[in-house]
Amino acid sequence: MTAPRRRSAPATRAAILDAARERFGTTGYDRVTMRQVAGDVGVDPAMVVRYFKTKEDLFTEAARFDLGLPDLDGVHPEDLAAVLMPRFFAVWEGDAGFLSLLRASASSDAAGAKMLELFAGQVYPALAAAAVDRPAERASLLGSQILGLAFARYVLKVPPLVAMSRDDLSEWVAPVFRHYLTGPPTVC
Amino acid sequence: MTAPRRRSAPATRAAILDAARERFGTTGYDRVTMRQVAGDVGVDPAMVVRYFKTKEDLFTEAARFDLGLPDLDGVHPEDLAAVLMPRFFAVWEGDAGFLSLLRASASSDAAGAKMLELFAGQVYPALAAAAVDRPAERASLLGSQILGLAFARYVLKVPPLVAMSRDDLSEWVAPVFRHYLTGPPTVC
DNA sequence: CCGTCAAGTCACCGACTGTTGACTTGGAGG
DNA sequence: CCTCCAAGTCAACAGTCGGTGACTTGACGG
Numbered sequence: 001m002t003a004p005r006r007r008s009a010p011a012t013r014a015a016i017l018d019a020a021r022e023r024f025g026t027t028g029y030d031r032v033t034m035r036q037v038a039g040d041v042g043v044d045p046a047m048v049v050r051y052f053k054t055k056e057d058l059f060t061e062a063a064r065f066d067l068g069l070p071d072l073d074g075v076h077p078e079d080l081a082a083v084l085m086p087r088f089f090a091v092w093e094g095d096a097g098f099l100s101l102l103r104a105s106a107s108s109d110a111a112g113a114k115m116l117e118l119f120a121g122q123v124y125p126a127l128a129a130a131a132v133d134r135p136a137e138r139a140s141l142l143g144s145q146i147l148g149l150a151f152a153r154y155v156l157k158v159p160p161l162v163a164m165s166r167d168d169l170s171e172w173v174a175p176v177f178r179h180y181l182t183g184p185p186t187v188c
Numbered sequence: 189m190t191a192p193r194r195r196s197a198p199a200t201r202a203a204i205l206d207a208a209r210e211r212f213g214t215t216g217y218d219r220v221t222m223r224q225v226a227g228d229v230g231v232d233p234a235m236v237v238r239y240f241k242t243k244e245d246l247f248t249e250a251a252r253f254d255l256g257l258p259d260l261d262g263v264h265p266e267d268l269a270a271v272l273m274p275r276f277f278a279v280w281e282g283d284a285g286f287l288s289l290l291r292a293s294a295s296s297d298a299a300g301a302k303m304l305e306l307f308a309g310q311v312y313p314a315l316a317a318a319a320v321d322r323p324a325e326r327a328s329l330l331g332s333q334i335l336g337l338a339f340a341r342y343v344l345k346v347p348p349l350v351a352m353s354r355d356d357l358s359e360w361v362a363p364v365f366r367h368y369l370t371g372p373p374t375v376c
Numbered sequence: 377c378c379g380t381c382a383a384g385t386c387a388c389c390g391a392c393t394g395t396t397g398a399c400t401t402g403g404a405g406g
Numbered sequence: 407c408c409t410c411c412a413a414g415t416c417a418a419c420a421g422t423c424g425g426t427g428a429c430t431t432g433a434c435g436g
Binding site: 028107115116143180 | 215216218219290291292293295300303304325327328329332333335340341343346349352359367371372373
Binding site for chain 2: 426
């Protein structure tokens with residue numbers, strides 16, 4: 001059961017990626033140093049640049065993931081929150097990839113662009129399927145509520161929001177989800 | 189009409205503060221250098237540290253301001269958005285002080301604490317006056333929506349949200365404001 | 377006209393950053 | 407056992423950062 005003094009290349013690569021995700025998620029892009037990431041894994045900083053050419057490339061890889069949003073076509077408006085919120089908690093409380101991106105997008109245009117890309121590629125298609133009209137506006141509004149909730153709960157850690165149970169939170173936002181996707185205004 | 193080669197001390201101090209606000213608001217704390225700020229004003233970097241002892245002190249001063257929230261006591265729930273949204277636009281589209289704080293709070297615990305402080309000191313008291321019960325939870329939820337809207341519109345610049353008029357935006361969020369402050373759930 | 381004091385400049389320090397290239401070491405295959 | 411190549415280390419570079427302290431310059435009062 002002796003730990004091997006030398007890992008396989010994919011194993012160290014994965015370990016570095018995990019450490020990077022964790023650091024980026026808790027500290028933000030700029031305040032993370034490659035030496036810190038290397039130190040977390042117990043490896044020389046040169047290894048980080050060996051496997052991920054540059055810091056930005058490392059971040060790009062760390063901030064890529066699948067939101068796993070379900071198909072909302074045919075879901076009853078009343079059930080939207082019940083379907084979406086479990087994914088919300090899974091994504092934001094899981095590995096810190098998404099938090100990294102959120103933190104970084106606050107101070108980097110490049111990261112902001114990645115966030116928009118992710119929205120366009122995964123969030124918008126899922127939400128648009130449940131919108132009665134004006135899918136872009138409705139999806140964006142709902143997205144802003146989700147983003148704000150994540151920012152307040154997981155970044156700022158606003159005490160009342162941190163203290164709320166998942167069920168209570170889902171109950172609170174359910175009417176909002178319904179309103180943004182199916183409520184007025186329908187006319188111009 | 190010759191420009192004076194030498195300013196008064198308060199004038200340079202104010203100029204530096206303005207430049208810092210602008211930089212912090214558009215680039216974020218970490219990516220702003222004191223040399224940039226000094227350069228914007230056309231002054232030696234040493235002047236910045238002369239008037240604001242340290243970079244963090246400069247930021248602290250740049251991120252302090254008054255939201256100017258009105259008294260919501262007695263305001264009809266239907267009119268909440270009509271009263272609050274003008275302040276929203278004024279604050280986020282005015283001088284970049286608040287944007288600085290939002291950007292910085294994504295990657296700095298110190299800035300995050302300042303944001304919480306500001307919420308507790310100005311946002312919470314105003315919103316709590318209009319909440320029918322559970323003021324902390326209701327105000328936090330509404331705050332998260334406001335924060336998310338600002339983040340999506342002014343930081344990420346989500347195209348559909350940027351394109352929406354102020355009136356349309358107010359109309360969309362009005363039912364949400366009403367729900368968070370006066371809607372269910374009332375029971376535990 | 378000149379001394380004085382604040383406003384502003386200058387050169388520089390030490391620390392830290394991302395990144396590089398040459399070196400060393402370990403372990404599996406012949 | 408020895409060889410060899412990948413896995414990992416080491417020292418160092420070039421650049422930038424925040425911050426310091428001694429110096430210079432300008433305007434104004436006597």
